[in-house]
Amino acid sequence: MKAIHIHGRGGPETLVYEEAPKPHPAQGEVLVRVYAAGVIAPELTWDTTYQTDAGQKRAFPVPGHDMSGVVEEVGPGVTDIRVGSEVYALTAFERDGSAAEYIIALPSELAPKPRSLDHRQAASVPLAALTAWQAFFDHAKLSAGQTVLIHGAAGGVGVFAVQLAHWAGAHVIATASPRNHDFLRELGADEIIDYTSARFEDVVHDADIVLDTIGGDTQERSWSVLKKGGMLVALVTPPSTEQAQAHGVRYAWFVVEPSREQLIRIGQLIDAGQMKPIIDTVFPLAQAREAYEQGTKGHTRGKIVLRVHDEGEEE
Template identity: 40%
Template sequence: MKTRAIVINQYGGADQLIQDMVELPELDEKQVLVKVHATSVNPIDWKLREGYLSQMMPWDFPIILGWDVAGEIAEVGAMVTDWQVGDKVFARPETTRFGTYADYTIVDDHLLAKKPEAISFEEAAAVPLAGLTAYQALFIHGHLKAGEKVLIHAGAGGVGMYAIQLAKNLGAQVFTTASEKNRDWLEGLGADQVIDYRSTDFSEVLSGIDLVFDTMGGEIQDKSFRVLKPETGRLISIVGEPNLELAKEFNILLAKSIWLNPDGSQLQKMADWLESGQLKSIVGETFPLTAEGVKDAHQLSETHHAKGKIVLKNKESNK
């Protein structure tokens, strides 16, 4: 079937984003077709748009960006048993050139989670990629335990705000870097100490940290080794390979870069927490799922100063 989508036909700036009709692949027997009510913007979207990931993802054009979806199932594959047409779901689909900036998108059935009744489609769309990234960094790779100290860089960002809540709910002591204007908000989410990165060098005021969750890279990543506990300290990055020489110098147990693995069962855990109120999804800005709306959303994301998640609402889905 054909779907309206926001696509790129070549790499470049936000002006490459255009609306077009795209033929979707045939639905496999273990896939569902989701009518997209909302999706969201993540830095990977505009990094891919710019061409930074073209070697890792050597796709044909047109490319539909977007790797978050919240919506309703419109069609199910022949072997799908756990889901039916009309189910309200959200997901982080597999990474393909047929993304979620569209009226319809295809999702493997094992990657779906039930949309919590307690939250909107927009709030649900904000969760999958950022929430799963935080979950996997802290628990699967970082092995965070109750009572440990964790430093989460850029706590006001899309990934950071989920990481703070997940770590606090586990029983960890949570430190985060952010601007002063976000202090009260982040403390409300569970941060025990908010370090204003504009006025304070975190590496001069922190020590004995068990886990650093690095969302910044560069000099901030390098300085993070100084605050970790020797022998047992861990650093997990989502932005670049850590300097293993520094890890050795500071006698760090683990330093690695991770890539998100889509996972429906982990997302369902987060859905249950969202339903019970243990986890909050915070939508910072909402834009329409149109070429102009996506351009504006990308430009905001590229400033690195968005608070919460940037969501794209599909007004077509209500027709």
């Protein structure tokens, strides 16, 4: 099969499109023929990715952990997944990823692909939507009527965060550059702040939750917009306990985890028309390097996706 391999440490220049052995599912595993894969551009720089459970670096790992495809083969002991099923998933970072023609996944990661989406749209959902879901519902315990500030609202995580917070009945304040304002209003943002010309801390007060997908200075300036007892949910920079205490607020810092159950719920919301994926650009698998280069520029609207097989294409 063809796959993208990471050769050494660095950025998109380390990605190589080349031949790789087709994997076979072991006990409890599933082999999926990948139709499309989501691009997670920052993963190339994450220190803990591409390690074995024992903490050793894997040689020539495959990036990408978002995927949509069709079950090709099930390993011994897998009884609840059928060959031929259309599935989508976020797969664990410890194994080879989805920038390849085939991927090994676990049943606990796989959910039925939303019926209303094609594979490319479906592949853009799992990591971003699960991150937003886990931020709001597992960590911040978002409830209707709360005020939520979402930084980086037009990005991969942001577009799902805006839609989920709106669906949950929150008052949604989003930060984005002007070219994204109309689009974010359509997704459910109630107020939008142009981060290029205004300081959000001058505008927002007494927020219940801040979702920080930017980090650094944006996070530093976010403490003061929270009400006492509010929560900063950080995805990029680990927050300071001292700052949280000084402002009388709480924080959460987490790494998204695969979840079949949550992807089923997300798929139901999508099929019911409550939420939709946003695709910025689709690249063929062979051009993964260009796809990751575009992703690392930091101005993606929604997600970049790799096209691996065409729908209806025979093996």
